[in-house]
Amino acid sequence: AAQPADLSQLKPGDAVPTGAAPQIAGKPFTISCTVAASPPDGILVAHGGTAVGYALHLRGGRIVFTIRDGGTERHVEAALPASGDSQRIVASLAADGALKLQIGDQPAVTEPGATLISRQPQEDFCLGHDNGWPLTTYASQAVFQGRISDLKITTP
DSSP: OOOOOOGGGOOTTOEEOGGGSOOOTTSOEEEEEEEEOOSSOEEEEEEEOSSSEEEEEEETTEEEEEEEETTEEEEEEEEOOTTOOOEEEEEEEOTTSOEEEEETTSOOEEEOOSOOOOSOOSSOEEESSOOSSOSSOOSOOSOOOSEEEEEEEEOO
């Protein structure tokens, strides 16, 4: 793997080669960030494509955390508060394959599963867009116009 990218320095529209992106193959991982968004649709984070990867995106005013492995797609989603205030978002893929999504102080939404992402995504890690073969069907492909801050992706 290349030198890991400093995710805190990225702006919507930036992309990082997969070798410098968070290395998540076969590992549980957590994405955390703060989002200020008024558009109901947009891509926050995308890493991967039609074979393997993950994305955090807005669809119809809901936050959606999607993973794809071997072409099979799974997701969990939760309503984004209508206030328009900045929201802390935490999305994770657990060791048992469960997807979890929490927005602010709301109760977490969990979707059981049975698999981790088996290999490192081959496409770029993108902030605010998805520049390759789309991981999922997004409501909007336009570069995200809101603010994404405090982005971290952690593995055990």
